[in-house]
Amino acid sequence: MSMNDKKNILKHLAVTFIGLILVALGLLWFLQGIAILSLCPVLCFADCECITGGSSFWEVVGVITLIIGITIVFLNLKRLWGNYCQHKIKSTN
Numbered sequence: 001m002s003m004n005d006k007k008n009i010l011k012h013l014a015v016t017f018i019g020l021i022l023v024a025l026g027l028l029w030f031l032q033g034i035a036i037l038s039l040c041p042v043l044c045f046a047d048c049e050c051i052t053g054g055s056s057f058w059e060v061v062g063v064i065t066l067i068i069g070i071t072i073v074f075l076n077l078k079r080l081w082g083n084y085c086q087h088k089i090k091s092t093n
Contacts, residue, residue, distance in 0.1 A: 009080065016076040022069030030062025 031037035035054035 012076045012080045016073055016080070019069045019072030019076060022065055023073065024069075026062045026064070026066030026069050028062070029058045030066060033057070033059025033062050 028037065028039075032039065033055050035052075038050060038052060040050040041048040
């Protein structure tokens with residue numbers, strides 16, 4: 001496996017990790033938006049207070065972020081798997 005292949009794998013894994021973070025944030029924001037989960041702010045710079053009740057804005061933002069995160073993870077894992085399979089085919093020939 002060449003150095004370029006290793007860099008590609010690390011790049012795909014890093015982007016996949018970012019996608020997983022987006023999935024987690026999207027799920028968090030969606031659950032807060034539909035009032036299933038209620039968290040008080042941890043780090044606040046203004047007059048922050050706990051949000052009670054749902055918020056359609058965060059519900060929509062959560063769904064969009066969740067879809068983007070799932071898409072990033074799926075596409076990067078698909079590319080990573082495709083690269084792995086191509087490398088295996090090349091090494092057996």
